[in-house]
Amino acid sequence: MNNNRYVIGIDYGSNSVRCVVINVVNGEECGSAVFDYPSGDAGVLTDTANPHVARQSPRDFIDGIEKSVKPALEQAAATTGFGTDRIIGIGVDTTGSTPIPVDADMTPLAFHETFKDNLNAQAWMWKDHSSMHEAEQITELARQNRPHYLAKCGGTYSSEWFFSKLLHCLNTDRKVFDAAYSWIEFADFIPAVLAGIKRPEDVKCGVCAAGHKAMYCEEWGGLPDNDFLATLNPALAELRPRLCQKAHTANESAGYLCKEYAATLGLPEGIAIACGAFDAHLGAVGAGVAEGRMVKILGTSTCDIMVAPNAQELPDIPGVCGIVDGSVLPGYYGIEAGQSAVGDIFNWFVTYVCQGNADLHANLTRKAAALKPGETGLLALDWNNGNRTILVDARLTGLLIGQTLHTQQHDIYRALIEATAFGARRILDRLSEYGVEIKEVINCGGIAEKNPLFMQIYADVMGRPMKVSASAQTCAVGSAIMGAVAAGPDKGGYATPEEAQKNICSYKDTVYTPDPDSQTTYNELYALYCQLHDSFGIKGTQFDHADVMKRLLEISQCAKSE
């Protein structure tokens, strides 16, 4: 008979939801399952008239609970022979900020007949950029009247965030806005559904989404104040009491498994459900984030997560997406940075420019790996989807320089990898300027596991050792860790996330360390990258660019002659 305790982690990504069941004692993954969102284009609802629109179906999210948890439990039961009474906790992470308009009994507006085909009544996906102008308006108002709101989110409020999206809906589709009793973050919505919460007021929302994306801070009484919201639009202030009033860290309990979902999933009622948080933040927990150790979640976009003890004062860091007390681990400031497109840039290049299929990635990677640093003669800015950190500007675009009549696909592919590495280094440098020193980087995600070239370039460009998380599912593992802490030691869980991390997190044997020669070349290219970055990204900066192309040629010739 199996007496071990197990926890469930549910991880909602951009295109699918994944569930893992892990052993609380040693982190062993004994069951997992994935459910691909059936709607739209790989789960994304788009608008042919506006490329900035990206929505998702709340139905996919809800269906995803049963479709991922049940098969994962079945697999785990088959592997370990456990009974479902051995499950002590459930944790949930999602992408975000992804606000979902709901009615007074927590039903998504999208489920109403009137709104079922209305994109604005769906979940507003994190990468939706249709609210660019509203983001500028919020930033401008905060700059004038509430600079402290901006200081915590890097100096600019993004079009990807909560209030930009609500305000854009208010400006462009008043019917949907008025029909919404409240807007619930995806990360808060799923735990509430599992706990059977039927009133938006009863939802225990997570500090991760609220703090990083909705300007929530206890210092100023939670969400932005009434006056501020009313200046943007009185309807926003009117909505405020029905939004998050008090936010919680992810180790806290959001409720307990309700009768309906206990029946659906074949689990006992009353299992502890952790408060929801973003995939990147719980992914960082699952990967072993700690002071001095950044966790990089490499996917279509990238999230960098760090922590700094909240016992001491941390200065505001311009251009960093957010610094929120408790958003990653209780007792630490959670610091979030990131790049709007990483995997998405390679996918764009392969799919749109090369018109190749997924196999082309491996082929281009192989050829690119035969090149030396600098040999391509190319340099790119990684802004095809804007810049999230440190410029926080969705209206920046890509740049490629140095192409000759001999430039080939794999040259460009390598230059794009390097561009994302330079973007990543620029973030490290900014953190370092403000006293947050990173000694090593733990990487998660498919790219980290599958692409040694990518990892070596990152090590060489960033000048830090790159480790790779042993689990392919660090986000789900992080959620499971929080499920184990929400359950607590009495139920066989843990008192703190750190204790859980010590037992559960592990790393792959291969560590990518910087090569000194490559570092030298990349330092030169990085200086040129910074010149273009500042020139095209920061108003009021001027450079003499007349040597850029020639420097790239020289570096290339030098690399070839080695």
Add this chain to the structure above:
Amino acid sequence: MNNNRYVIGIDYGSNSVRCVVINVVNGEECGSAVFDYPSGDAGVLTDTANPHVARQSPRDFIDGIEKSVKPALEQAAATTGFGTDRIIGIGVDTTGSTPIPVDADMTPLAFHETFKDNLNAQAWMWKDHSSMHEAEQITELARQNRPHYLAKCGGTYSSEWFFSKLLHCLNTDRKVFDAAYSWIEFADFIPAVLAGIKRPEDVKCGVCAAGHKAMYCEEWGGLPDNDFLATLNPALAELRPRLCQKAHTANESAGYLCKEYAATLGLPEGIAIACGAFDAHLGAVGAGVAEGRMVKILGTSTCDIMVAPNAQELPDIPGVCGIVDGSVLPGYYGIEAGQSAVGDIFNWFVTYVCQGNADLHANLTRKAAALKPGETGLLALDWNNGNRTILVDARLTGLLIGQTLHTQQHDIYRALIEATAFGARRILDRLSEYGVEIKEVINCGGIAEKNPLFMQIYADVMGRPMKVSASAQTCAVGSAIMGAVAAGPDKGGYATPEEAQKNICSYKDTVYTPDPDSQTTYNELYALYCQLHDSFGIKGTQFDHADVMKRLLEISQCAKSE
């Protein structure tokens, strides 16, 4: 019995040689043939270790005489029933500057067993850029000691030109340099071969190659002086007496068909052979170049040819490839400008980046034609092969800006067409600043004939009507015109090229005129192009680029919403 008179035009391009036989009275083309150079990659000999190297086989050139003239004559004879005694003149044009090292009896060094596999003993093709450093050295020396040399060739001596190539050979392969008794321009070499000239000293060289590429000017006594050459390298000064001493316009006779070639080609001995000139210059003649009327030869690269009366003083025009008295028409300054890569950029994109075949051009053109000006959101610099005019800098490279995750192949294709059009306009603007006003543009070459989208974009960007030469072979027609003038009125030819042009040149019915709305958008984009052009191309210029990407987005959104 056919009593008409006919002339032969032989046009040596980058990858093939073409011969046409035309009726002197009305320009009717009654025979033509093409011979593709069999050596290397479509006639180009490359060096895997150095992408700047581009050489050609003198054997291909010589074989090309018989292989193109004979079948063209056969076709003409079959069509018209003429006898070969009806041929009154032969004209020749070639690419260049393409110096060929020869021994004392005019045999190319490449024909010697010792040198047959040595790339440096072959013809140094126009687009060979291996002499970049030598070009800089020549420019620097002239800037210090002979500024007047530079003034006529746009302020910078190019790596594509005669003395850069000779000096590079001298610096890197002394054996070849020492074995060369002289170096003959391709354009001078073929007429000399036809005329049976057996000593380099007896070659009648054309002012077109000498003036535009070898700093020849009667004002200062021909080629650069001994001191100048000796400072570069004493061996160059030593060579000077065996190089061109006196240069001629293309209407002058280079000699008369020798016995050997008369036999080879089945023609009578003694037919007048015009002095050789470059393909672009004679193409302009064949297309009807005249004051106020630019001829654009659109090919892998582009040559712009204009004329201005030599009765009045013409100021030096910085960055224009050359201003040479008589290089196009006697009595006029010939002005040459151009772009190092036009068709080559589209070929590069289709072949190297898209990995598509030639059909993809038509497919991308069709999709690009459905876009409005500015809709792509992209802007490019057309410098994949450096910039010939007005920056005269082979070490510049390409740039593409504005790409998002939605940018597609045909967006980039259109942006590349637009980039070449902006580059073309920049040349027009520079000429206009110095008093050379262009009212209309005659276009020649495959792109002009086959791609209405390209022509309309050029009309819209350049703000001038675009006409297309009726003949697909204007270069060969221009050569034939010079053959007719070299023969003279007594033999049934003409006294002047203008008289011949009046009878021979004609245009296609379709004229592309600027669309005012498109012009407005392109004026905005052109301003951004100029900003990037100057920023990356001219030392000491600084701009605030922070708005560039945003302006492109705005222009794109505006175009889409129309």
